[in-house]
Amino acid sequence: SSWWQSVEPAPKDPILGVTEAFLADPSPDKVNVGVGAYRDDNGKPVVLQSVREAERRIAGNLNMEYLPMGGSMKMVEETLKLAYGEQSEFIKDKRIAAVQSLSGTGACRLFADFQKRFRPDSQIYIPDPTWANHHNIWRDAQVPQRTYHYYHPESKGLDFSALMDDIKNAPNGSFFLLHACAHNPTGVDPSEEQWREISHQFKVKGHFAFFDMAYQGFASGDPDRDAKSIRIFLQDGHHIGISQSYAKNMGLYGQRVGCLSVLCEDEKQAVTVKSQLQQLARPMYSNPPVHGALVVSTILGDPELKKLWLKEVKVMADRIIGMRTMLRENLEKLGSPLSWKHITDQIGMFCYSGMTPEQVDRLTKEFHIYMTRNGRISMAGINTSNVGYLANAINEVTK
Numbered sequence: 001s002s003w004w005q006s007v008e009p010a011p012k013d014p015i016l017g018v019t020e021a022f023l024a025d026p027s028p029d030k031v032n033v034g035v036g037a038y039r040d041d042n043g044k045p046v047v048l049q050s051v052r053e054a055e056r057r058i059a060g061n062l063n064m065e066y067l068p069m070g071g072s073m074k075m076v077e078e079t080l081k082l083a084y085g086e087q088s089e090f091i092k093d094k095r096i097a098a099v100q101s102l103s104g105t106g107a108c109r110l111f112a113d114f115q116k117r118f119r120p121d122s123q124i125y126i127p128d129p130t131w132a133n134h135h136n137i138w139r140d141a142q143v144p145q146r147t148y149h150y151y152h153p154e155s156k157g158l159d160f161s162a163l164m165d166d167i168k169n170a171p172n173g174s175f176f177l178l179h180a181c182a183h184n185p186t187g188v189d190p191s192e193e194q195w196r197e198i199s200h201q202f203k204v205k206g207h208f209a210f211f212d213m214a215y216q217g218f219a220s221g222d223p224d225r226d227a228k229s230i231r232i233f234l235q236d237g238h239h240i241g242i243s244q245s246y247a248k249n250m251g252l253y254g255q256r257v258g259c260l261s262v263l264c265e266d267e268k269q270a271v272t273v274k275s276q277l278q279q280l281a282r283p284m285y286s287n288p289p290v291h292g293a294l295v296v297s298t299i300l301g302d303p304e305l306k307k308l309w310l311k312e313v314k315v316m317a318d319r320i321i322g323m324r325t326m327l328r329e330n331l332e333k334l335g336s337p338l339s340w341k342h343i344t345d346q347i348g349m350f351c352y353s354g355m356t357p358e359q360v361d362r363l364t365k366e367f368h369i370y371m372t373r374n375g376r377i378s379m380a381g382i383n384t385s386n387v388g389y390l391a392n393a394i395n396e397v398t399k
């Protein structure tokens, strides 16, 4: 008998399990609003035109060599411009320690390991709720977790005063994970004014902000606008960390391409920090995959292709915004007595509907609609063909 005989099956991933159940359902009516991946109005996955063009160019000049430990510096440089700003003095002054990461997940994990190695007694404050994998990531990096208030169930918006209290009550110099935009799963972001207050309070308390930016461009359609939270912290002189991902905004989900960066005091410190980030990456995966990085650097390195990409990001964001309006209008037309204003107030890929786990179970059993039991609807899974069906089902189970 094998030594792993007593190993228990791992719990099912709450998000990926939804897709499994969806695929196993033979119903022609079935709808998947579980996983956060963009779909077009025919419910099909999308490969962007800018990505197709980049692929054509890359195919003519194939190169399968290893990247350096820190990944493609050309990709990293373009990626930093998106987060810190095209004309950022921090980029010019080489004050940012940055490495290519295995998408956003890999950037978060590398940062968590970095935190554990050099601040072994620190903890991380994570919003309640958050993307479930944040808990797994910091757990496996062995960093103790605390939560901070974020969502307000009654208003289905931000619980700003409780959030500010938690920031004030945390020990000075605490680590906080912040969603830069399009908060997952709630679709609720602080306003610009609220970000200023948060940044100010971080300054007072000497907290460290780690921004997870998995949806840059998906909130407003404009990557620059979606980086506002980060820009406010930069203006206020914070030294921050950022996780960036091209999964959603370039549709490069399976390519696993992203970036981890840490803003340092000067170039010397940045070189040191980068060397330690590479040192953490080396025994885990040696160096990151080359292909996705080439796609990104090809697009962002060419002004025409970049323009095309920006247009395509906006098309994706606008389609989702349009579906919010349609879903809300459909529910109101059906005479639902509940308020559905939050559907159009919330932004990004998700709507935190406020439906209970029991209501979600009914949606699945009676209507073949698949989503996570926390009531999160992936707006990207909605289209003009299924929005009416979905609205009717939601109306039935919330009556």
Ligand code: PMP
Pocket (backbone or CB within 6 Å): 036, 102, 103, 104, 105, 106, 131, 179, 184, 212, 214, 245, 246, 247, 253, 258
């Ligand atoms: N952070 C958040 C908040 C996310 O929603 C996601 C994707 N679901 C990620 C990070 C990471 O995604 P990826 O590793 O595919 O870039």
